[in-house]
Amino acid sequence: MNKNIPDKVINRLTLYHCILSDLINKNEEYVSSKQIAHLLHIDDSQVRKDINLLNNSGKSRIGYFVKDLKTSIEKTLGFKKTKKAIIIGAGNLGTAIANYGNFTNYGLCIKAIFDNDLNKIGKLINGMEIQNIYEVHPTVKKEDIEIAILTVPAQYAQSTANFLVNAHIKYIWNFAPVVLSVPDEVQVWNENLMGNFLQFTYNI
Amino acid sequence: MNKNIPDKVINRLTLYHCILSDLINKNEEYVSSKQIAHLLHIDDSQVRKDINLLNNSGKSRIGYFVKDLKTSIEKTLGFKKTKKAIIIGAGNLGTAIANYGNFTNYGLCIKAIFDNDLNKIGKLINGMEIQNIYEVHPTVKKEDIEIAILTVPAQYAQSTANFLVNAHIKYIWNFAPVVLSVPDEVQVWNENLMGNFLQFTYNI
Numbered sequence: 041m042n043k044n045i046p047d048k049v050i051n052r053l054t055l056y057h058c059i060l061s062d063l064i065n066k067n068e069e070y071v072s073s074k075q076i077a078h079l080l081h082i083d084d085s086q087v088r089k090d091i092n093l094l095n096n097s098g099k100s101r102i103g104y105f106v107k108d109l110k111t112s113i114e115k116t117l118g119f120k121k122t123k124k125a126i127i128i129g130a131g132n133l134g135t136a137i138a139n140y141g142n143f144t145n146y147g148l149c150i151k152a153i154f155d156n157d158l159n160k161i162g163k164l165i166n167g168m169e170i171q172n173i174y175e176v177h178p179t180v181k182k183e184d185i186e187i188a189i190l191t192v193p194a195q196y197a198q199s200t201a202n203f204l205v206n207a208h209i210k211y212i213w214n215f216a217p218v219v220l221s222v223p224d225e226v227q228v229w230n231e232n233l234m235g236n237f238l239q240f241t242y243n244i
Numbered sequence: 245m246n247k248n249i250p251d252k253v254i255n256r257l258t259l260y261h262c263i264l265s266d267l268i269n270k271n272e273e274y275v276s277s278k279q280i281a282h283l284l285h286i287d288d289s290q291v292r293k294d295i296n297l298l299n300n301s302g303k304s305r306i307g308y309f310v311k312d313l314k315t316s317i318e319k320t321l322g323f324k325k326t327k328k329a330i331i332i333g334a335g336n337l338g339t340a341i342a343n344y345g346n347f348t349n350y351g352l353c354i355k356a357i358f359d360n361d362l363n364k365i366g367k368l369i370n371g372m373e374i375q376n377i378y379e380v381h382p383t384v385k386k387e388d389i390e391i392a393i394l395t396v397p398a399q400y401a402q403s404t405a406n407f408l409v410n411a412h413i414k415y416i417w418n419f420a421p422v423v424l425s426v427p428d429e430v431q432v433w434n435e436n437l438m439g440n441f442l443q444f445t446y447n448i
Contacts, residue, residue, distance in 0.1 A: 051443060055434060058423045131340065235256075
């Protein structure tokens, strides 16, 4: 469980997981590394190498057992170990993330969503009432929440991050295009959409 | 310009660019690799190594010239070489991306947004009228567009991708949690938010 799996492999494993979920919906029992590789336009030796990192015994002569491989990825990446999070910012991006149903399958449980806009507070998103930002502190304490998903506009990102640090949040998943300054004990993952786009289009 | 810069470095360079933009707003003239490294909680030797990949002459005894370093990153990553794109799906995510003003600074020019929901068509997002999905083909042809940003719900992602392939789109930036099957000549970049999240939280 605690093998050190490189970031890129974790990313690919979640894509394999998407493919396997789709195959289960189609009642497919087996899948080959070639099939997976073909869908992702990568080399099948890469797929086999990644799968070898799992504790997977589900390999037969005609391919991997779809269900076993899927379970094996879930175990390795800890999908069952639920991580509780809150969303800060009930704009379009925060709403999109709150509605992104797929997260729960991967062990991300969004417990609450907050905003400071009085016109939004009290409205429902995916069954959750948008709460006043001042409720963050008691909610984090009561629900023992460590992760905040930050989806406020860029100009409010740093002040909101300071607020989250004071509320004892330990991990910030930052969607604002701003590099946040936080104490060493707080970890930030910059979603950096533009960086992702440039990786994609750099060679166009 | 055509040096082969690894994905992770491209990603970091866009984060440095964020920091430099912020420093310019604060009228700072110089920045050290240590300052940048501190904000990103990485090693300063890494920052210097990344910057050495740029054609940057703006180093002085007291640090890099902020403006020169920013321009140098822009040149290297081709921010001025504008890439035209369309958004498919005017839901919360599509709307968030259309409103994400920062993209234009990085050379991503969103030309139009499409949906098949008659209740949405004709409404404005960031000055753009939401168009009927049937307008994709003529728009792509007329505007010479190669990139589509796919923000439709998961269950419509594959059929929409097929539609985009028929409309001669060459690059799909896919935000749906689905692995798309496309011909070899079309490139897909899976945003894979869940994979990113798991990379972040894997060691929590």
